[in-house]
Amino acid sequence: DTGVSQDPRHKITKRGQNVTFRCDPISEHNRLYWYRQTLGQGPEFLTYFQNEAQLEKSRLLSDRFSAERPKGSFSTLEIQRTEQGDSAMYLCASSLPRHSNYGYTFGSGTRLTVV
């Protein structure tokens, strides 16, 4: 297993377009997390899944954002009608439940630039 994989690494899109990112967690990890990191800031929690169930969502996750994990394996994060303020690094992480509070494994992130 090579860790948490995110695709694409970089995405440039025009304002108003929809974008979708993918995250493949470590195979035996059934918890998956999405964070957003803007320039000069630390990561901010967006949402997390245990298997296919989305158990918690941040108020940062507006109705233009949707995350899914249909089979409890990979996850997608979609942003509809992108705005310039959505420009950020989107980080995915995964863990086992009993280790979720002990530190996650992060992916390398998807850097989104909205022009």
Next chain:
Amino acid sequence: AQSVTQLDSQVPVFEEAPVELRCNYSSSVSVYLFWYVQYPNQGLQLLLKYLSGSTLVKGINGFEAEFNKSQTSFHLRKPSVHISDTAEYFCAVSEANTGNQFYFGTGTSLTVIP
């Protein structure tokens, strides 16, 4: 709710000199504490964590941190830095036992000068 303050946004230090990166937290409940490192265009890598027990925690790459409950601090130290330590360092907390999300500080950019 929890919050994390990293007091220094940028820390320049000469190679082989010691360094301390400061972190203070605020929480009304027991927390676990973490330091992560982020290299340019990379995700975050766990350096070390404090869950319980000894307040001095050793991590990877020669880093260590000390938990001070009375001062609500978790400062990161290294006795002798290398060029390869140049990176962004993030302090984070999570609620002990029940928390699933991490609260991160704004980061400290460590630059090691040859």
